[in-house]
Amino acid sequence: MALTPEELQVLQRIEKQLNDMPFYVVEYVRSKKRAGLSADTLLQYLYRYQHFFQWLLRENLTDASKSASIPYSILAEMKKQDVELYIEFLKEEAITHENSTVKKRGPAVITLSINALKSLFNYLTKETETEDGESYFYRNVMSKIVLHTKKETASRRAQKISSVILNEHEINDFMQFIEYAYEATLESGLARQRFNRDKERDLAILSLFLGSGIRLGETARILVKKINLKKQLIDIKRKGAKEDTVRVMDQAIQHVKDYLDIRETRYTGSKEVPFLFVTLYGGTARPLSRRAIENLVTKYTAAFVQGEGMSPHKLRHSFAADFIRNGGSIVLLRDQLGHSNIETTSLYTNLSNKDNEQVLTRMEENRLKQ
Template sequence: MALTPDELQVLQRIEHQLKDMPYYVVEYIRSKKRAGLSADTLLQYLYQYQHFFQWLLREGLTDAIDTSSFSYTVLAKLKKQDVEMYLEYLQKESIPHENEAVKKRGQAVVALSVNALKSLFNYLTKETEDEDGESYFYRNVMSKIVLHTKKETASRRAQKISSVILNEHEINDFLQFIDQEYEITLTSGLALQRFNRDKDRDLAILSLFLGSGIRLGEMVRMLVKKVNLKKQMIDIKRKGSKEDTVRVMDQAFHHFREYIEIREAMYTGSKEVPFLFVTLYGGSARPLSRRAIENLVTKYTGAFAQGELHEPSQTTTQFCG
């Protein structure tokens, strides 16, 4: 299956990160990639390993001179107290942010680091094999690490869920706003020109989000050849490389079909692009990126929210979660 520019970029970043990783981490990444773990997840895990190894170097818990020469024997000998000290460091470390601001890591990032390390240690202690047919080591200190997270009550979860779900009436109002009223909010001639060019595409994207349950990553990877207009079906690739077929609801299919009909005429060179949703860059069609789709969702929901009760970030969560 063809890869989007975003996916190619992620794979390139993975290869770049692997240059500074010890051989057993490279083995781990290759193994999990074959098993279907997403490239996005693997890249995030590599960032966590780099940070962890750098901390071990600074703390003098290894004799290695850099992360690439990091022996797995260091991991085998780590104490539970060492790992707990690292997690405490993660929670307290100050992270530079925009406008020279400083912030702390959220609980989700700490949990990501723990999950990344647990996955690596499980691999090293259960799935590896040395010349004698034995795992690289057997003492898994990460199995002793339990991350306590704050639990929400059922009513709190329900409140959060209901705050981001649009009912049928609101969906109709939202799409009608884009179709008939959004251009009134534009003050630039160039912005109006681009909106008129992309209107059918954007309505198709938003309708699919709302009428099919397709998620952002699946939207980006959608292929023209996988669309069956007659049956109103689309073959998509789910998380973990799982193939699935989605039926497009009638309301969403109306906008979807209109985009298909004008795609090649409106976006020069789009016939040569296998991915369904495209944009013009330098006068030629190229696949629409994840960031571009996120931006257009934020743009429209933000404008719609100006006269509605919904907060832009809430509506965006419903589409791109």
Template sequence: MASPRESLLHEKRLETHLVDMPDYVIEYVRSKKRAKYSASTLLGYVHEYMKFFNWLQHEGISGVDCIKDTPLSILENLTKKNAEFYKEYLEEEIISVENDVKKKRSENAVARNINAIKSLFNYLTTETENEETGECYFYRNVFSKIKVHKKDEDSANRRAKKISSVILNNQEINEFLQYLRSGYEYSLSPRQRNAFLRDKERDISIISMMLGSGARVSEVASLTIKDINFHKRQMDIIRKGGKADTVEVLVSSLDDLKDYLRIREVRYPGAKDTSYVFVSKYGGSAKPISVRAIQDFVTKYTLAFNSQEEFSTGQALSPHKFRHTFASEWIKNGGNLILLRDQLGHNSIETTEKYTNLSSVESKKVMSDIENARNVDSKS
């Protein structure tokens, strides 16, 4: 989910692109907006439709000069072979060349494109209504016959190992936050230090809120003042798809938030005129911070933190790794899996269950240590 500022930008871009789309695509987008699809999601869909309609035009299938004029009959009468050729085109097109290496779309990128088109065809064949006949625009959905495959998922055990290799444990969390509070600034030039000190409390608070709640970066970026309940130690957030939710927050994270709020209007003139909690100086005034800005400083800080030891190349973490970190600590401390699902806002328990395998990996290590200790004892 995008931040408030990014959502507005995506909304504007979406409306700009819709001008070049057929009327039935515009109708589809309006319908999905009413169904609470985000502007960011729909903008992604429209980008995929532009590829599709341009391909129809290039191949001489649509026979129109402008994709806006593509008639419904072209989609209705598209053959399965046509659809298969389009999928092959997506798979084989060279999308970039770097150091003489040609790069094609990933399986997941192809799947996203085809699934976006399937969504449009499903709408046209099941949700529309002709004003004269009361029937759907057409019923032949050729893309329902096209199968796509995403890259095979890792095993649960492998996912757990991958997650555990890029998360912080409790001690590392404390060390990282302490590093930002009293160590990081001394590695900077005077100019860099001044910029960091201006944003220090804000950045620490954002990181602490993610580590202390498991919230997504977009959910934290979208927080408003009224969303925070310090007494109940909770915050209201907007999940993917626009669903409102309430989650718990660690007291230590709320304390970091209070430290930021005390200096918010001093450091960011005009902040009192916006309800968004986390702001940045933009164009001479305070604006809601963007998701990209948070991602950038998390990368910068974690890379610096992990590069402190001699000969260390360091490793940057993303805000999503903070979400993994919170979930891991929840399970380690005996947290209930159902409650974790609700805290993270997962749609299914299967998504949340990957974190139980972190405990499984640790259990295997414990068993291995016991085995090794017994072997040593038996030989002595």
């Protein structure tokens, strides 16, 4: 399957990072790529490994002079206390940002670092093989590190999400706003000109999020040749490079058709671009990046709610909630969203179910009658 410029850039960054990594990390990355771990995840893991190896060098826990020379025997000999000291360092290290502000790492980054190391140690102790057929080492100190994540009930998580998504009425109002009212909010002629150039494209993007529930990355990677307008199906690339086919609602498929009708005349050179969504750069069509798609979703939703905009993921949440609200089953929604775990999908039963609120209201009314 074709790669977007962003995906190619990520792969290039991975190769650059590998130049400074020990051979066993290179083996790990090659192995995980073959297994389908996303390039984005691997790149983030490599950044974590780079930080970890630099810490080992600074703390004199190795005699190596650089990261690439650190032998895996150092990892095999690490004590639980060593790892705990590193985690403490992750929490306490002051990070200076570009605007000169100094902050500490958030819990999500620390968790990412721990998960990255757990994945590497698990690979080294279970999946590697020497000439004798043995793993590089067997003592996995990271297996002793327990992540204490904040527990929330599905109902609580659903409530947090429901406060920042579009409900069933707002979804239609939002699309109507973009199609008929958004232009009037623009003050400059250039902004109106660009909006009218990209209107069909942007409506197709927004409509796909709300009419199929696909992810941001999946949207950016849609290929023109993988769209079946008649059957209302689109072949997409899920997480882990899994191929899938997603069904699309009538309105969304019509918006895609409207966009395809003007794509080649509106975006010069788009016929040579395999990806569905394009933009003009230097007068020539190029694939629309994930960041650009995210920005346009935020821009339009901010204008609609007259406040803070929403992410593409919130539009995905909006679709999922509406799907359950209209009688869709969890199993069907799981397949539609491409979830690998039904527990993830079950969140939306709490998100969309108003029965609880209605029952409590009736209880209150009946009690007052007595």
